[in-house]
Amino acid sequence: xxxxxxxxxxxxxxxxxxxxxxxxxxxxxxxxxxxxxxxxxxxxxxxxxxxxxxxxxxxxxxxxxxxxxxxxxxxxxxxxxxxxxxxxx
Amino acid sequence: xxxxxxxxxxxxxxxxxxxxxxxxxxxxxxxxxxxxxxxxxxxxxxxxxxxxxxxxxxxxxxxxxxxxxxxxxxxxxxxxxxxxxxxxxxxxxxxxxxxxxxxxxxxxxxxxxxxxxxxxxxxxxxxxxxxxxxxxxxxxxxxxxxxxxxxxxxxxxxxxxxxxxxxxxxxxxxxxxxxxxxxxxxxxx
Numbered sequence: 123x124x125x126x127x128x129x130x131x132x133x134x135x136x137x138x139x140x141x142x143x144x145x146x147x148x149x150x151x152x153x154x155x156x157x158x159x160x161x162x163x164x165x166x167x168x169x170x171x172x173x174x175x176x177x178x179x180x181x182x183x184x185x186x187x188x189x190x191x192x193x194x195x196x197x198x199x200x201x202x203x204x205x206x207x208x209x210x211x
Numbered sequence: 212x213x214x215x216x217x218x219x220x221x222x223x224x225x226x227x228x229x230x231x232x233x234x235x236x237x238x239x240x241x242x243x244x245x246x247x248x249x250x251x252x253x254x255x256x257x258x259x260x261x262x263x264x265x266x267x268x269x270x271x272x273x274x275x276x277x278x279x280x281x282x283x284x285x286x287x288x289x290x291x292x293x294x295x296x297x298x299x300x301x302x303x304x305x306x307x308x309x310x311x312x313x314x315x316x317x318x319x320x321x322x323x324x325x326x327x328x329x330x331x332x333x334x335x336x337x338x339x340x341x342x343x344x345x346x347x348x349x350x351x352x353x354x355x356x357x358x359x360x361x362x363x364x365x366x367x368x369x370x371x372x373x374x375x376x377x378x379x380x381x382x383x384x385x386x387x388x389x390x391x392x393x394x395x396x397x398x399x400x
Contacts, residue, residue: 137218144220148274152378155267156385189214208219209284 127185128206136181137211140188143174213273220277221371223284224364230301232360233289234319239356239372240282241316241324244348250275252329253342259333263393264386268342271379278372283314285368335390343383350376 127133150167157163178188186201187194196202239245253272257265290298290312298307305321316324330341353373357366 134222138222140218141221148220148270149378152267152270152274152382155264155270156382156389188216188218191214193214202217208217208280209223209287211219211222 128211133185134211136184140174140177140181143170143177146170147174213276219281219284220274221281221368223281223288223368225285225288226362226364228292228297229289229360229362229365230293230298230303232356232362232365233286234301234303234306235356235359236282236286236289236319237317237321238319238352239349240279240286240314242318242352243328244345244352245318245324246275246279246282246349247316247324248328249345249349250279251326252331252345255329256331256338256342259331260335260338261390261393263389264335264339267382267386271382274375274379278375281368281372285365286314289365336387339383339387339390343380343387346376346380346383350380 147167147170150163150170154160154163154167182188182194186204187196190202241247250272253268253275257268257272260268290303293301295304295307298304306315306317309315318324330338332338332341350373353369353376357369357373360366360369
């Protein structure tokens with residue numbers, strides 16, 4: 123029997139890769155909120171924003187939409203309502 | 212407008228069913244210095260704070276909802292396999308008879324969340340000092356929660372949240388300095 127794609131080590135690693143880059147971006151974001159003239163931090167932010175888009179697109183192609191309201195494409199049937207929700211992972 | 216993202220900010224793992232810890236964690240769910248209070252406090256203060264710090268309150272307030280979801284996930288995972296008898300033995304009997312396995316916004320002692328926990332004074336310095344205090348109180352509570360369990364998986368998630376309180380406190384302190392500088396500049400004019 124094949125393991126459910128969300129119960130694999132591969133899924134957990136893909137999710138963690140996304141969580142890592144998102145953490146970098148969140149930290150840079152909060153830092154820039156109080157240091158808006160730090161050009162190096164802004165360069166880092168823009169670099170990781172680009173990386174994030176690539177990582178998120180790869181993740182979504184395989185595991186479905188991360189965001190609702192038109193921020194990600196859907197397969198048929200409607201993928202948004204599929205489990206697992208974050209607390210079920 | 213908010214957009215939901217279908218993932219946790221940081222992975223939440225627990226190594227055992229532990230309704231006793233779930234009860235204690237409610238302090239950070241619906242307690243005075245918990246994540247719900249934090250999110251609502253910051254997002255509500257935005258409307259009267261000077262423009263220079265609205266972005267910070269928006270972003271930290273939004274992150275608090277991600278923390279609220281992590282705490283909910285911890286409580287969910289720690290109680291999902293517990294019997295009513297186990298919940299009762301852990302002190303969650305009164306919770307069970309009112310809410311079954313549903314989460315409820317109360318503190319660890321079962322007191323429902325109230326808006327009286329949060330303040331909005333309209334004075335930017337007073338509001339930011341309250342925010343700094345809230346972060347420090349939450350940091351202390353996370354440390355005490357870590358001390359109350361030997362579950363290293365649960366401790367890992369709690370340590371992440373403890374560190375976030377430290378970063379938020381630092382950013383709020385910087386916001387205070389930004390507002391003080393702005394006040395000095397105005398004096399020159």
